[in-house]
Amino acid sequence: MADKRMTAQDVVSRLTSGMTIGIGGWGSRRKPMALVREILRSDLRDLTVVTYGGPDVGLLCAAGKIRKLVFGFVSLDSIALDPHFRAARQAGAIEVVEYDEGMLQWGLYAAGLKLPFLPTRAGLGSDVLTHNPHLRTVADPYGGDEVVAMPPLHLDAALIHMNRADIHGNGQFLGPDPYFDDLYCMAAEQAYMSCEKILPTAELTAAAHPATLRINRLLVTGVVEAPNGAHFTSCTPDYDRDEDFQREYAGAAADPEAWQAFRDRYLAGSEADYQAAVAARCQEVSA
Amino acid sequence: MTNVMDPRAEASDAVASRAEVCVVACADAFRDSGEMLASAFGTIPAIGVRLARETFSPDLLISDGESYLVRGAWPVGTPATGEVEAWAPFRTIFDLVWHGKRHVMMIPSQVDRYGNTNISAVGDYRRPKVQLLGVRGAPGNTVCHPTSYWVPRHSTRVFVPRVDMVSGVGNDRAAQAGPGASRYHDLRRVVTDLAVFDYHPEHGTLRVASVHPGVTVEQVQAATGFPLEAGDEVPQTRLPSAAELRLIREVLDPRGLRDREVAG
Numbered sequence: 357m358a359d360k361r362m363t364a365q366d367v368v369s370r371l372t373s374g375m376t377i378g379i380g381g382w383g384s385r386r387k388p389m390a391l392v393r394e395i396l397r398s399d400l401r402d403l404t405v406v407t408y409g410g411p412d413v414g415l416l417c418a419a420g421k422i423r424k425l426v427f428g429f430v431s432l433d434s435i436a437l438d439p440h441f442r443a444a445r446q447a448g449a450i451e452v453v454e455y456d457e458g459m460l461q462w463g464l465y466a467a468g469l470k471l472p473f474l475p476t477r478a479g480l481g482s483d484v485l486t487h488n489p490h491l492r493t494v495a496d497p498y499g500g501d502e503v504v505a506m507p508p509l510h511l512d513a514a515l516i517h518m519n520r521a522d523i524h525g526n527g528q529f530l531g532p533d534p535y536f537d538d539l540y541c542m543a544a545e546q547a548y549m550s551c552e553k554i555l556p557t558a559e560l561t562a563a564a565h566p567a568t569l570r571i572n573r574l575l576v577t578g579v580v581e582a583p584n585g586a587h588f589t590s591c592t593p594d595y596d597r598d599e600d601f602q603r604e605y606a607g608a609a610a611d612p613e614a615w616q617a618f619r620d621r622y623l624a625g626s627e628a629d630y631q632a633a634v635a636a637r638c639q640e641v642s643a
Numbered sequence: 644m645t646n647v648m649d650p651r652a653e654a655s656d657a658v659a660s661r662a663e664v665c666v667v668a669c670a671d672a673f674r675d676s677g678e679m680l681a682s683a684f685g686t687i688p689a690i691g692v693r694l695a696r697e698t699f700s701p702d703l704l705i706s707d708g709e710s711y712l713v714r715g716a717w718p719v720g721t722p723a724t725g726e727v728e729a730w731a732p733f734r735t736i737f738d739l740v741w742h743g744k745r746h747v748m749m750i751p752s753q754v755d756r757y758g759n760t761n762i763s764a765v766g767d768y769r770r771p772k773v774q775l776l777g778v779r780g781a782p783g784n785t786v787c788h789p790t791s792y793w794v795p796r797h798s799t800r801v802f803v804p805r806v807d808m809v810s811g812v813g814n815d816r817a818a819q820a821g822p823g824a825s826r827y828h829d830l831r832r833v834v835t836d837l838a839v840f841d842y843h844p845e846h847g848t849l850r851v852a853s854v855h856p857g858v859t860v861e862q863v864q865a866a867t868g869f870p871l872e873a874g875d876e877v878p879q880t881r882l883p884s885a886a887e888l889r890l891i892r893e894v895l896d897p898r899g900l901r902d903r904e905v906a907g
Contacts, residue, residue, distance in 0.1 A: 382733060409777075429777030437776060448770030454763065456782040458737050477741070477827070478783030481812035481820035487768055493823070501823035532710035533732035 359523045362578040364394040364627060367548045370578075371395070371513055374423075376404040378464070378509070378544060380516030380537035381589065384410040384432045384597055386529075388517035388550050390585035390627055395421060397626075406464075406509055408457065408536070410589060411605060414440030418615065422450050426509065428457035432606060434599055439609035455506075456484055461536055463509035468542025473505035480504055514544035517586045518571060519594055520560055521551040521579050527571030528560050531592040534570040541575035550582040552594050584631055600641060601634065659883045661836060662687060662901035664855050666891055667883045668839045670695040672791045672832040673746060678702045679789075680712070680736075680745040686904045688748040688793045688834075689719045690895045697890055706731060716890070720900050740780060743827055746789040748834075749781060753806040756848045756869040758830045759813030760792060761806040768808060781810040786817065789829040795904050797835035802867040814847030836905045838863045839880055843872045853880040 368391070371377065381387035392412045395403075402423040405416060409430035416422045418440040430441045444450050455463065456478040466474045475494060478484075480503065485491055494505040516537040518527035527549050529537075541547035549571060560569060585591075588598035588605065608618035622633050669691025673681050681692040681703040696703040697716050707713045707723035710732045715725025731739070739745050751760035752775050762781055766772030784790055790811060794801050809816060817828040833840040838854045850872035851860055860877050864870075883891065891901070 427777055429779045431776055437774070442774040445764070445771055445774035454778055456778055457780050458740065458783040461734065461737060476783070477786045477823055478780075480782075480786055480824035481809070481816040481828075482778065482782035482785075483763075483768075483809040484778060484782050487808070501826060502821060503823045532730075535733060 357524050360525045360573075360576060360579045361523050361554065362580060364390055364550070364580050364582065367391055367515070367578055367580060368394045368398045368400065370546065371398075371400055373400050374402045375512040376406060376510065378511040378514040378540040379405060379407040379412050380514065380535060380540045381410065381412070381586070382408045382533070382535045383429075384434070384589045384602065385533070386517055386531065386535065386586050386591050387412045387589040388515040388585065389587055389589060390550050390582035391515045391517070391548065391580065392416065393623065393627060393630060396623060406460070406511060408460065409438070409441065411438060411602070414438035414605075417441050417444035417450060418609075420449075424451040424453065426453040426455070426460070428455055428460045432602055434597065435602065435606050439606050443609060453488060454484060455479070455488070456482070459484070459504070459506050460509070461539065462506040464536060464539040464543040466506060467508035467510045468539055471508065473507050475503045476506050477501070477503055479506075509543055511540065511544035512546070514540035514547040516540055516547070516549050516571070517582070517591065518549055518551045519591065520553055520555055521549055521571070522557040522560060523554055523579060524557070525549065525571070525573035525576030525579050526557060526560065526569055527551060527576065528564065528568045529570050530564060530568060530594070531590075538570050538572075538575070541571060546577040547575055548578045548580065549576050550580040550585045552583055552585065552591060554579065554581045582627070584634070587631075587634060598634075601637070657885065657888050659888060660902065661855060661907045662905040663883050663888060663891055664880055665834060665836060665905050666690045666694060666901060667887055668834045668880050669748060669793060670698070671881070672748065672834065673700050673703060676700050676703060676746055678704065678744065680704045680706070680739055682706065682745060682747040684748060684750050685793050685795065686719055686896075686900050687795070690891060690901060692748075693895050694887060694890055697894075698887065704729070706736070716894050718894070718898065719896050720898060737780075740783055741787050743788045745784075746791065746831070747784050748791045748793050749784070749811065751792050751794065751811065752801065753803050754792060754794065754801060754833065755803060755806050755813060756871075757813035757815040758792075758811075758833070758842060758847075758849060759806050759809045759816055760811035761808045762810045763808040765807050778808075778810040782812060785812040785828060785830070786824045787827050789831050791830070791832040791834070794833065794835040797837040797863070797866045799866060799868040802869065804869045814842060818847070837866060846872065848872055851877050853878045855880045856882065
């Protein structure tokens with residue numbers, strides 16, 4: 357059976373500028389931040405990003421990596437709005453395709469099932485249709501209501517972060533919500549999963565119900581072991597959101613100098629450097 | 644004869660704050676709902692749905708804000724402590740939204756006279772003056788199940804003649820979009836720090852249902868950027884009963900977080 361382990365650099369080396377990339381998690385929850393940070397270190401640009409957005413979107417916006425965002429919202433949860441995303445929007449720096457969050461799910465699902473569209477009422481009557489003139493409605497062939505035909509959201513690549521995985525690409529969530537990570541993988545040509553810890557397959561279900569194995573290896577191209585890889589978003593039960601760090605991230609959007617200082621301290625080096633800077637910060641705070 | 648089991652029938656000696664009047668107005672929006680998922684955004688609506696469940700709407704289902712539906716009454720701003728009665732990750736919530744047995748109370752940044760709401764962006768859509776959250780579930784919520792709104796600060800900035808990006812669908816837009824949009828469209832109430840609104844049954848326009856104690860219809864109109872429907876005799880929003888006040892103050896919000904949302 358294939359050993360799909362690789363590094364975050366390996367993942368990013370398989371991505372190219374202009375690609376459409378789906379990013380799993382939700383808001384500021386279980387985001388594949390180590391993989392996102394690896395994109396920040398790369399020369400990738402002009403990305404189309406599809407996501408239920410959190411700081412992944414803010415960081416990629418601040419680094420000028422996003423050309424187009426396909427989204428339903430961008431939020432940091434405990435901080436309602438991401439200031440970096442707002443700045444990019446208010447500068448007219450990115451193009452957006454804004455969907456109702458259920459439509460986004462439907463688009464990923466339609467892509468995964470290789471369907472031309474999935475029907476939904478969501479969007480009807482709203483300006484989601486006004487600002488997305490490519491959307492069409494469809495008459496019910498059985499005589500019912502005319503509804504939106506949500507087109508598939510095909511992804512060149514999906515990036516997700518799980519609590520546990522095996523080397524073959526079976527992934528496990530141990531927190532309260534699988535979010536939509538399996539749908540991102542199904543919708544993608546290539547799917548890359550980072551995780552807190554890689555374990556032998558049998559150990560995954562030693563203490564957890566098999567239903568927690570939400571990600572199936574047949575959907576996964578590569579597995580990256582990335583401890584603390586969702587930081588500063590939550591990855592329960594391994595760790596909660598680093599609220600203090602998130603406040604620093606959001607606050608650094610206030611002026612270019614503060615943002616430069618944040619980048620110098622946390623984003624200038626490797627992932628190991630990032631984790632070391634986070635650990636050092638933690639020591640300072642508790643000292 | 645007075646029914647002492649009905650909290651509305653009890654007279655209260657304690658003076659209710661504006662925030663507490665708002666709490667019971669939010670709770671009343673969930674009266675007679677039966678078994679329905681009650682999703683509330685904001686502190687005062689969160690207290691309101693829990694108050695409704697503790698009193699006159701015992702069958703409501705309430706989320707812990709993460710992935711479980713939880714029974715019982717726990718203080719706002721603290722983790723849920725009651726019995727878990729369902730696992731409801733986001734995709735289950737999405738299913739319930741489209742299924743329809745859900746009543747949401749959202750916080751709009753803009754509202755117009757037909758109940759169209761905006762939580763997406765203010766100004767030119769391509770380059771907004773103010774980028775907000777994004778439409779989230781508002782388009783789907785409003786065409787699939789009952790929707791109410793909570794406006795903590797009633798002003799002409801929120802109540803505008805025309806919203807910049809229709810996220811939640813109003814009565815006019817739902818009717819224009821046809822049965823696909825209007826079949827399950829059901830706007831219920833708008834509760835603000837000044838008043839409670841419903842919609843005129845024929846015109847579909849916002850109507851003052853009651854004003855909070857100490858507020859006049861004229862004041863409400865002055866804080867609203869479009870003409871409001873109002874009858875000749877607009878009643879006062881009902882006051883919390885003694886039992887309701889006790890629940891709010893001792894059980895549901897002992898730290899007084901409600902006063903940070905609405906003062907006075």
